[in-house]
Structures are given as structure tokens and as C-alpha cells.
Amino acid sequence: MTFKVLITDPISEEGISPLRQSKEVHIVIQTNWNTEELKQNIIDFDALIVRSQTQVTREVIECAPNLKIIGRAGVGVDNIDVEAATEKGIIVVNAPNANTNSAAEHTMAMLMALSRKIPQAYLALKEKQWDRKKYVGVEIKNKTLGIIGLGRIGAEVAYRAKGQRMHVVAYDPFLTKEQAEKMGIEYGNLDDVLRKADFITVHTPLVKETKHLLNHDAFEKMKTGVQLINCARGGIIDEDALYEAILSKKVAGAALDVMEEEPFYHHRLLDLPEVILTPHIGASTVEAQENVAIDVSHDILHFINGESVRNPVNMPSLNNEILRKVEPFFYLAEKLGEFLIYLTDDVIEEIVISYHGDVIEHELSPLTRRITKGILKRHLGTHVNEVNALLLADKRGIRIQENKSYTKQGFSNLISVQTSTKSGVKSVAGTLLDGLGPRIVKVDHYRVDVTPKGHIIVIQHTDQPGVIGRMGSILAKHDVNIATMQVDRADIGGEAIMMLTVDKHIEGKVLIELLALNDIHDVKTIDL
Numbered sequence: 001m002t003f004k005v006l007i008t009d010p011i012s013e014e015g016i017s018p019l020r021q022s023k024e025v026h027i028v029i030q031t032n033w034n035t036e037e038l039k040q041n042i043i044d045f046d047a048l049i050v051r052s053q054t055q056v057t058r059e060v061i062e063c064a065p066n067l068k069i070i071g072r073a074g075v076g077v078d079n080i081d082v083e084a085a086t087e088k089g090i091i092v093v094n095a096p097n098a099n100t101n102s103a104a105e106h107t108m109a110m111l112m113a114l115s116r117k118i119p120q121a122y123l124a125l126k127e128k129q130w131d132r133k134k135y136v137g138v139e140i141k142n143k144t145l146g147i148i149g150l151g152r153i154g155a156e157v158a159y160r161a162k163g164q165r166m167h168v169v170a171y172d173p174f175l176t177k178e179q180a181e182k183m184g185i186e187y188g189n190l191d192d193v194l195r196k197a198d199f200i201t202v203h204t205p206l207v208k209e210t211k212h213l214l215n216h217d218a219f220e221k222m223k224t225g226v227q228l229i230n231c232a233r234g235g236i237i238d239e240d241a242l243y244e245a246i247l248s249k250k251v252a253g254a255a256l257d258v259m260e261e262e263p264f265y266h267h268r269l270l271d272l273p274e275v276i277l278t279p280h281i282g283a284s285t286v287e288a289q290e291n292v293a294i295d296v297s298h299d300i301l302h303f304i305n306g307e308s309v310r311n312p313v314n315m316p317s318l319n320n321e322i323l324r325k326v327e328p329f330f331y332l333a334e335k336l337g338e339f340l341i342y343l344t345d346d347v348i349e350e351i352v353i354s355y356h357g358d359v360i361e362h363e364l365s366p367l368t369r370r371i372t373k374g375i376l377k378r379h380l381g382t383h384v385n386e387v388n389a390l391l392l393a394d395k396r397g398i399r400i401q402e403n404k405s406y407t408k409q410g411f412s413n414l415i416s417v418q419t420s421t422k423s424g425v426k427s428v429a430g431t432l433l434d435g436l437g438p439r440i441v442k443v444d445h446y447r448v449d450v451t452p453k454g455h456i457i458v459i460q461h462t463d464q465p466g467v468i469g470r471m472g473s474i475l476a477k478h479d480v481n482i483a484t485m486q487v488d489r490a491d492i493g494g495e496a497i498m499m500l501t502v503d504k505h506i507e508g509k510v511l512i513e514l515l516a517l518n519d520i521h522d523v524k525t526i527d528l
């Protein structure tokens, strides 16, 4: 089947060559659509690749019933309604590392241009003015650079600034004093950065907490003559407050790659000679554009091949090392959920997942997501996936509890899942056997040993001679071949369980005949 990929922003042709090489992928590039056109045409597409221009709103997502993955060829996903995507089970991936270097270099270029008034001097010269006195700058050596947001780009800027012999003071809610010391920079809170810096550069995402982070009050705390750089997101600096602060000479200059509304052609900041601007080109290098497109293309191919994506935005990201360890449990986890929902006859109130033994050394959240997906899928359909499973469970008021224990319970690893309903508790446990693969080893309190694959019949009965024979005759009559069979009981003559794997799906009429047998209390047929 063809996987249709729509690209709506300019993107590097070299970068998408991995997708072009795949026979399964059909690519459509359409960079001129407005939102209405996008809504009308997105219906058929399985994947969408954008940069920062296309607005992937909830409305767009609602018009895309086949959309499975959105690739953001860059870092910021503020042009994508990630919540709406998550609700629909659409994976959002980005390319968080691919343009870090370019954005850091652009920041340094802006810092240099700002401190030496290069764009202003250039413009004047183009106007045939040779005015050397007007364009006296300041050195950055021995000046203090304040960095707000010491993530990927902020950290790269810090290293470069140190190379220019600047003193760096940084604030980031995740930065510790020890980490700052290791990097050879000063650790501060936001006020420290605002008070001490000669130049301030912001490298945070635009979120509620960072919207207008640099506002009138923040400018008040800064040194007079401070210069600002924003190569992160428009809106982190309050543009009106900046305008006023420049007029009052509190702020001596600003270099902006990003603005609250883009593109913009008329903005009063454009009229101020102290402000230099670029049209959001921090990531516009040959290298960054190729790299972001390669990363997103690879993740789309991972998705098509049923592999884990490397840079998910709406689920926890796992590095290759972690993924390699936990991936072998994915199948078992999902099948335990799928199996258990067949045994659960009432509305689920709580899912309790207990991990035992070696498995707890791994990252468990992807397993919990897959178990929940397996449980919800039967009733909610195939749109449930590891992206939205926890959200969907939460929306239905299902509590999810995770327990961990080193106790091995007879297996080197064991995952046990329990559903609680008003009618009682049902449970299943499974293990991954070294070299032999996944097994279901416990159903409620009965011991079994079944590969979670294909057609399974679970029969609850009373432990009496002849029950197995009568059951076997009915299956034989309907030409159902038994592949494997397990029996366990609580006590002699007491409650017992039979678990069979058979070679074909069991029809309703077979089920009725089995249920009519004396001593058989319940029959569940499960297709995994």
C-alpha cells in the first residue's frame, strides 16, 4: 500500500531522498496552499511534513482522517496543535538536534552584527554615506552575556561566547550550579541574568511561562545600555515594551530573527536604527535544512516499518540504547492488554501494571503505553495507539497504576496486568523467555504457558473427568484443530481453566455448544 506524504513548506530535496528511495512512499510537495486549501486536500495523506510556516491547527487535523504522523523539519512545534494531534493518535516528530549549530551560529552572527552595528553601517554605505563616527561599536570581549534558556542552542552559544572571551551567566530551570561550573559559566536566577548582563540572548521555547518574559519590568532590572538578541521565538520579548525601552535608551540595541507575527513587513521596530532584523533564518543553512529533512524522513520511514520513531514530540523520546533494551517487550506488553480485555466483562475503573525482575531496569513508560493501547483497542478501535492511549484512558476516568519490584516471581522478568471493574478483578501475566519469545504464564491465579499469538480459547470449568473429552469432540465436529492445550486447577474437583490454541477463528455456534456443556461455566475466544 502506498504511504502518501504531503510537504507544505520549502524543504531540502537532498534531505527527503530517503523517502524518495522508498517504493512505498508517494510524495506531494505543495508549498502554496493556504489553510483552506490544506484542509480540502489533506484528506488522503498519511503523513505531513512542515517547517515553521504551515499552521497545522486543530481544524486542519480534523480534516485529515488518514493522517498518522506529522514531521516538523526543525525544533519548535508551536505551529502544530500537538494536543489535537495526540487526541487523534497522530505522532508528531521533530528534528531537535539538526539545526542547533546553525541557530547558535546565527545567534553569534547577530551578536557581532549588533555590537559592531554592521547592518546599519552597510546600509549607510549603500546610501553613499561614509560615516565612521556614527558606527562606533563595543567589543564583546570581557563583556557579560546573559543566556536565558540553556538547552541545546543556549549551551552551544555559551561555548562560543566563552571562545570570544565573554563572561557567561545563564538561567534555565533545569540548570544546576554544578553543571554551570562544569561548563565554566556562572549560574544565576533570572534576576541575576537581567541585572548582570551587557548582552542578553533568549533560547527558550515560547510557552505560557516565557511569553513576554522580557517585558517592561524585566527591562527595568537590566543595565542601561543592554543589548538583546532573540533567535528563539517571537513573543519571548514584549515588542511594545522593547520599543519603549529603546526610545528611553534603556536598551541600546536589539537583534531579532523572530517576531510575534511572521511574516511582517510593517512594524514600528523596523523604524528604529537600533534594531537589526533577519526574517527567521536561524536554521536556514544548507546543512541544517538537509539535516532536519533527513531526520524527519528517517522517522517517517521508521513509522512505516513499524519501528519506534526517534524524535517523538507527543510521547517520551527514547535513545537508541534504551530502545534496544525495551523494544523486545513491546509485543508481549500489547498482547497482554489485548488478551486481558477479552476476560474483562465490565467497565474498567483501574489498570494495575506490575513489573517484576530484570524488566524494571528498563524504561517502562513505553510498555505501559502499549499495554493500555492493547486494552483500549478492542472497544475504541484502531485509532488508539501508543501516542494517545494514556490520554484516552484518562479521559474515560480509568486510573493507571504502575508497580515495580525486583522479586522475580519464578521468571527473570514478569509483567502482570490487572483490570478492576465493579464486578471484580481479572489478571494476566507474561514473560519474555530468553531465546523462546513471549509467553502468557498466568491467567487470574492459574498457571499456564501459552504463546500470545493466533486463536486462543479460555474455558473456565469444574475439574471433572470427561470435560476435556466432550470439549474436544465439539471442536473436532467443527473441524477445529487444537494446536496446544494447558489445564490448571485450584483444587481437585474445584474451579479449573483450560487454555487452548487452535488453528482457526472460533465461530459463535461452536461457542454456544461449548457453553452448553455440563461443568463449563465460561468460554472466551480470543484472536491475537
Ligand SMILES: NC(=O)c1ccc[n+]([C@@H]2O[C@H](COP(=O)([O-])OP(=O)(O)OC[C@H]3O[C@@H](n4cnc5c(N)ncnc54)[C@H](O)[C@@H]3O)[C@@H](O)[C@H]2O)c1
Residues within 6 Å of the ligand: 075, 076, 077, 096, 099, 100, 103, 148, 149, 150, 151, 152, 153, 154, 171, 172, 173, 174, 203, 204, 205, 206, 209, 210, 231, 232, 233, 257, 258, 280, 281, 282, 283, 284
Ligand atoms: N531562529 C530559528 O530559526 C530557530 C532555529 C532552531 C530553534 N529555534 C528556537 O530556539 C529555541 C531553543 O531551541 P533548543 O533546541 O535549544 O531547545 P531546547 O529545548 O534544547 O532548550 C530550551 C531550554 O529552555 C529552557 N527554558 C524553558 N522555560 C524557561 C524559562 N522560563 N526560563 C529559562 N529557561 C527556560 C528549557 O529548560 C530548555 O533547557 C526554541 O524556541 C526553538 O524553537 C529557532
Ligand SMILES: O=C(O)CC[C@@H](O)C(=O)O
Residues within 6 Å of the ligand: 051, 052, 053, 073, 074, 075, 076, 077, 099, 280, 283, 284
Ligand atoms: O523552519 C525553519 O527554518 C525554522 C526553524 C526553527 O524556527 C525551529 O524551531 O527549528
